[in-house]
Every structure is written in structure tokens, then in C-alpha cells.
Amino acid sequence: MTIKEYTQEQLAAQPIGYWSGEAYRAVVGRIRAELAVEQLTQPHWWTLNHVAGAPGRWSRTQLAERLAPFDDLDIDFGEVFDDLVARGWMSEQADTLSLTEAGEAGRLRAKERNARAHEQMHQGIATEDYVAALNVLRRMIANLGGNSDLP
Template sequence: MTTQQLSDAELAAQPAAYWTGAAYEALIAFIRARHAELGFTQPQFWLLRNLSKNDISPDGQGMTVPELQRAMSSYLRPEDDLEAEAKVLLERGWLTRDGDGRLWITEAGRRLASTSSSTPPRSANASTTASTTPTTSPP
């Protein structure tokens, strides 16, 4: 994606939809960076969540990649390749695949999804927050 540089005046004139799109892209970049720090991608996390009966899956049953793509169609991005992401999870032992091509979450995959869901995001500027926070209460 090409980033266009706008002047301050041009930025100030942008409609709310522009800022909504900019906020969305910034949020996705933040989330994906945090997932990468934990050792997996956002699509891998979605695969685990969609296969977990304790999360998004209504019944905990295995699903094929096309079924998962349909289930995630409202939030998958064009660059997300679920087959490639599933392959990595299979290699790590976080998913298994049955003879019908359905993916199933393993116990290790459940633990990762559960732990990752409970890990709070940290601020991109967390290291500077402490030094800028007042240590005394205002009068």
C-alpha cells in the first residue's frame, strides 16, 4: 500500500471516514505487532479461536479451511492466507487435520489461545508512560 503524505491543512480537511480508516489501520498494525511478539500471527490466533469450543466455535467441531474462511469473511484481510497459517499451526502441534481435511484445535492450541486472550495489550509507548505520569496528586 502506498502512503500519501498530506500537509497539515490537507489532514485537517479530511472527513471522518478518512480518520476512521486511519484508526482502523493503526489498530490492526498494533494488534498484529503484539501477536508477533507472542510468536504467532493474527490469522493464526483467529484460527485457534474459531476452532475452540470455549471461544468462537459454537460446537468445538473441526472445520475445513474454506469453512473457516467463510466464518471469518467479515474480518480477514486480502493478504491473510489461512491455508499457509494453518500449516504453521499444524507444524507446531497447535492444530491437527483429520482425513476429511477438517482442522481441530489441540490441547496445546487451546492453552495458547486461552493465554493469549487473557494477555492485556501494552501501550506502544508503555516505557514512556511511567516517566510522564505525575507522582503526586494535584491540590
């Protein structure tokens, strides 16, 4: 895919808020669309990945606290956890959460869909350029007093 070329002066005059917002809407919109194929939301996805990464480690409270910084929709994580348990994708024993075989299978299907989306997003972008873009955004966040550390 080709994109129209502009001068450095034209690009330097562009508002970062607009472009970061457009990038957010395009990237998150695509991820959400891929997850929806499995009837998942981003909070479902975050939950599945955290529980898969540390089976039997997370209580509901601990996991909700861990996921809260990623949430921009005021999600009730208890409802997300309940949904995954009701689907048979997650179990709860001794106050800790674990994925079931069905949950791991669903997570892997969603992971594959997301991998294809990420591959498309990164087409034509060198790793060095991607890293440079992230570092510019991190610097802007830090300049404004935000947390620029990796999640």
C-alpha cells in the first residue's frame, strides 16, 4: 500500500492529537473487530492472556486491579470474569482463575486473528521506524507528566 508523500514542513505542522487519535481508532477498531469474531472484547482478551500467562496466580481482585490501567471504557471486570466462567473458558478454584481447555483454544484462535491484524498494521514499517515512533510518543507522554513506562 502506498501513502501520499508530504514535505517535512507539512508533516511537522500536523496536530499529534489528531494523528494519534486516528491511529488509535484504526488499530483498536481492527483489534476489536477481530476479537468480536470469537465474541470477545478487549477486556476478555486481556483476561485470557493474563490468566494463561500465570495459571492459578490471579484472584478476581488482583486481576481487575492489574487490568484497570488498560481500560478506557469503565469496564466491570467482574462481569467479564463471570462471562468467561459461564462460557466454560475459565474456572475459579480456591479464589484463583485458570483457563479451561476451551478457554485456551479460544485464546489461541483470537491470538492468530490478532497476529494477522498486527502483521497488516506493520506492513512497510521497519522495526527501527516503529521503535522510533513509540519513543516519540513515550517522550510526549513523559513531557506532559504521564507514565511513559512500558505496561
